[in-house]
Amino acid sequence: MDRKEFIEKSLRLGVLTGIIGGSVFLIKRNKIDFTCSVDGVCKSCSLFTGCDLDKAKQSRNDERKKDSKQTNRREFIQKGMRLTLGASLAGVAGFAALKVSADDYVWQLDPFKCVYCGRCADYCVVTPSAVKCVHAFDLCGYCDLCGGYLKPDANARSTAAENQLCPTAAIKRKFVEDPYFEYEIDEELCIGCAKCVEGCTSFGNGSLHLQVRHDLCVNCNECSIARVCPADAFERVPASQPYKIKGDFTNKDDNNKPA
Amino acid sequence: MKHRKLINTILIVMAIGIVIIVARDFVVNRSGKNIENPYAFDVSEYAKVDSSEIIYQEEKVLQLKVDEPKGIDFYNEAIYVIADSSLLKLNQQGQLLQEIQLGDEPTAIDAGPQVWLAFKNQIVCIDENGKELQRWPDFGPRSVVTSLAVSPEYVYVADAGNRLVYQFSRDGKLIREIGAKDEQKAVPGFIIPSPYFDVDLNEEGYLWAVDPGRHSLENFNADGSLRTSWTISSVKTEGFSGCCNPAHMAIMSEDKFVTSEKGIVRVKIYDQHGEYLGVVATANQFNEVSHAPDVCVSDDGKVILLDFDRKQVRLFNPKESD
Numbered sequence: 001m002d003r004k005e006f007i008e009k010s011l012r013l014g015v016l017t018g019i020i021g022g023s024v025f026l027i028k029r030n031k032i033d034f035t036c037s038v039d040g041v042c043k044s045c046s047l048f049t050g051c052d053l054d055k056a057k058q059s060r061n062d063e064r065k066k067d068s069k070q071t072n073r074r075e076f077i078q079k080g081m082r083l084t085l086g087a088s089l090a091g092v093a094g095f096a097a098l099k100v101s102a103d104d105y106v107w108q109l110d111p112f113k114c115v116y117c118g119r120c121a122d123y124c125v126v127t128p129s130a131v132k133c134v135h136a137f138d139l140c141g142y143c144d145l146c147g148g149y150l151k152p153d154a155n156a157r158s159t160a161a162e163n164q165l166c167p168t169a170a171i172k173r174k175f176v177e178d179p180y181f182e183y184e185i186d187e188e189l190c191i192g193c194a195k196c197v198e199g200c201t202s203f204g205n206g207s208l209h210l211q212v213r214h215d216l217c218v219n220c221n222e223c224s225i226a227r228v229c230p231a232d233a234f235e236r237v238p239a240s241q242p243y244k245i246k247g248d249f250t251n252k253d254d255n256n257k258p259a
Numbered sequence: 260m261k262h263r264k265l266i267n268t269i270l271i272v273m274a275i276g277i278v279i280i281v282a283r284d285f286v287v288n289r290s291g292k293n294i295e296n297p298y299a300f301d302v303s304e305y306a307k308v309d310s311s312e313i314i315y316q317e318e319k320v321l322q323l324k325v326d327e328p329k330g331i332d333f334y335n336e337a338i339y340v341i342a343d344s345s346l347l348k349l350n351q352q353g354q355l356l357q358e359i360q361l362g363d364e365p366t367a368i369d370a371g372p373q374v375w376l377a378f379k380n381q382i383v384c385i386d387e388n389g390k391e392l393q394r395w396p397d398f399g400p401r402s403v404v405t406s407l408a409v410s411p412e413y414v415y416v417a418d419a420g421n422r423l424v425y426q427f428s429r430d431g432k433l434i435r436e437i438g439a440k441d442e443q444k445a446v447p448g449f450i451i452p453s454p455y456f457d458v459d460l461n462e463e464g465y466l467w468a469v470d471p472g473r474h475s476l477e478n479f480n481a482d483g484s485l486r487t488s489w490t491i492s493s494v495k496t497e498g499f500s501g502c503c504n505p506a507h508m509a510i511m512s513e514d515k516f517v518t519s520e521k522g523i524v525r526v527k528i529y530d531q532h533g534e535y536l537g538v539v540a541t542a543n544q545f546n547e548v549s550h551a552p553d554v555c556v557s558d559d560g561k562v563i564l565l566d567f568d569r570k571q572v573r574l575f576n577p578k579e580s581d
Contacts, residue, residue: 118296141452143472143502145492147522152305152494167298179450179472193298202302203501203522205453228294 014091021087025079105236107223111209111246113233116194116201120210123225124192130216131192131225133170133185136247139207142180147203148196149173149183165199167191187213206246214242305494306523306542312496314528314537314578315562317544321353321572327364331565331572333555334370338563338572341365346374346389351557351574359389367417369407375414377404382416382427395431406457410464417468419456422449424468426483437483438468444484447473455506455521455551461514461531471503476516476533489533496527497535506551517562521551526564526575539575540564 109120109131120131144157149171154163159173170189174182185208192210200208226234237244325342332339337356340347344364348357367377373392376383380402384393398404403420413434416425424437440448449456450472458468465486466479474492479485491498499505505518514531517539526539539562545552552564552573562575 116300117294118298119294121298141472141502143450143452145472145474145502147501152302152500165300195298195300198300198302205502 010091010095013094014087017090017094018084018087021083021090025083104239106212106214106219106239106242107217107226107234108212108237108242108244109210109225109229109233110235110244111197111211111233113231114194114197114210115231115233116198117230118193118195119228119230120192120194120225123228125220125224126216126218128190129192129225130213130218131210132187132190132213132216133192133194133196133208134211134245135183135185136207136209136245137182138247139205140183141205141207142176142182143204144179144181146173146181146183146200148200148208150199152199152203166196167193171196183208209246211243211245302523305500306525308496308525308538308541312538313541315539315575316578317540317573318561318576319351319353319574321349321574323347323570323572325570328565328567328570329365330368331553331555331563332368332370333557333563336558337370338555339368339370339374340565340572341368341376346376346385349572351561353572359385361389366404367407369409369414371409375407375409377407377416380404380420382407382414382431393431395427398425403454405454406459408458408460408466410460412464415458415460415466417456417458419451419454422451422456424458424466424479426466435483437466437479438477446483446485452503455503457506457508459508459510461510462512467508467510467516469505469508471505474499474504476505476508489529491529491533491535496525496538504551507553509554509556511556511562512560517554517556519551519554519564524549524551526552526554526562528562540573545569 121129124130149165150157150163151165156163161169164171168189168191170186170191172184172186174184176182194210196208197210200206223234321338323340323342325340325345325347328340328342330341336350338349338351340349341361344361346357346359346361346365346368347355348359349355361376361378361383363378365376365378369375372387374385374387376385380397380399382393382395382404383391385391398416398418398421401420402418404416405419406417408415408417409429412429414427414429415437416427418425423439426434426437428434438446438449440446447470449468449470452472455471456469458466461467461478465481468477468479469475470477470488473490475488475490477485477488492500494500499518499520501520501522504520504522506521507519509517511517511528515536516529516531516533517526518529519526524542524545528536528539530536540552545566546568548568550567552566554565555563557563557574560577564573564575565571566573
């Protein structure tokens with residue numbers, strides 16, 4: 001259930017409660033009390049219409065109505081106030097109940113829509129950006145020649161700074177076994193520029209991708225990156241499933257864990 | 260009074276200035292507007308090809324009415340395409356000659372007098388009418404068969420999952436596994452980072468296998484020892500770049516190689532020693548986000564591509580020399 005749906009439901013509930021309460025009040029107000037206390041039995045049936053008892057009751061009712069006209073108006077206002085207050089409280093209670101049961105929402109970016117524009121690095125209100133590169137290890141080829149780590153025209157497949165594509169050297173290359181290497185992201189250094197993401201997607205399996213890290217994100221009402229994202233890759237997702245990690249993207253049981 | 264007018268004027272000018280700045284910020288920084296990327300990594304630079312290097316031209320496009328094309332081969336003037344769970348036989352004009360339902364989704368094909376098909380981890384041989392002649396037991400859950408090459412004596416099966424080429428007799432007897440790391444035979448072992456692992460046979464019947472993680476093509480003797488290999492690892496047009504290229508390969512007359520690459524999608528030709536000859540199709544002839552096309556060659560030297568994204572069979576002819 002998204003936010004819009006949630007608000008609509010709350011409003012509907014409030015309006016419905018008001019209508020029901022108002023209807024009950026009006027029915028009660030217009031109800032004529034035909035109960036006769038003579039012998040504790042009501043005589044006001046169609047068989048006795050026009051009988052002395054009935055006439056007496058009618059005239060007594062008319063007199064009472066005249067006498068208590070002022071009182072009824074006051075009661076009406078009081079009851080109306082009470083009802084309005086009750087309806088409002090019921091609405092608020094319903095709203096609160098829905099809010100408790102509904103998920104909160106957080107910002108996340110869809111890695112399959114990302115176009116590596118670099119704006120995640122510069123437009124986040126947090127510095128450095130709360131958007132970081134994450135690594136879907138199950139997609140990685142563990143290549144010696146990593147398109148996300150090495151510059152395309154690197155003079156050697158080494159960890160030398162001049163060969164690294166990342167402007168902040170945030171990717172750590174570790175030897176696993178000949179000829180495989182593992183690549184890990186140092187999130188303290190990562191600025192979310194997506195340069196490695198473009199390299200990995202263009203030349204490799206696309207295992208490197210960006211995600212909003214929720215331990216860093218301040219969850220602004222309007223995400224300042226989403227505002228300038230040219231691919232509309234940012235969206236609100238339920239806080240219970242805050243990540244869209246490649247690889248297990250479609251595995252609903254496990255898509256809330258960062259890589 | 261005079262001061263009051265001055266102050267009002269200044270306030271109005273400031274208000275206008277603020278409105279202009281806010282409006283400009285709103286318009287300029289809106290999504291979709293061109294904001295310069297200070298971290299730009301222009302991959303398209305590497306996709307550019309000098310026109311003099313393009314030695315083929317597109318002759319014909321055959322549109323397929325399928326959901327998911329899987330592989331292509333050429334035999335006896337006919338194009339064989341596997342797609343969805345069918346085998347399609349087309350002539351070069353695009354006329355559908357035959358369609359055989361396979362009951363499962365094939366992953367690789369080798370067309371000849373008999374058609375050999377791979378189904379993820381199984382091999383099936385059918386005759387020209389689709390009658391099943393052989394079905395071999397599967398190679399296990401790790402197996403991902405990506406390519407087949409069939410000689411008169413042997414069937415070579417490229418298994419990307421196990422990083423091996425199996426050499427079978429034609430009746431299904433496993434003779435040997437080729438490509439496992441073996442220092443005695445000088446075999447370095449295949450590096451297969453993704454399920455792109457192609458094999459083919461040259462004119463003499465020797466096996467050539469792509470080693471995509473090394474940007475190599477490796478040639479094996481019948482006993483599984485390494486015969487020769489060539490490697491060109493470079494981001495320039497004449498080389499292979501990325502984690503796993505070439506993704507597909509076919510051998511044409513004079514043992515020339517047609518290679519197809521992913522990442523920067525392009526199709527190129529190399530001579531028998533791995534010398535770069537030229538380009539068949541450049542990246543701008545494919546969709547912006549595209550898969551490496553499967554390749555095969557016709558007897559008259561046409562390069563035939565299976566474009567997975569456009570669902571087309573594309574025929575390329577050598578350009579006539581001036």
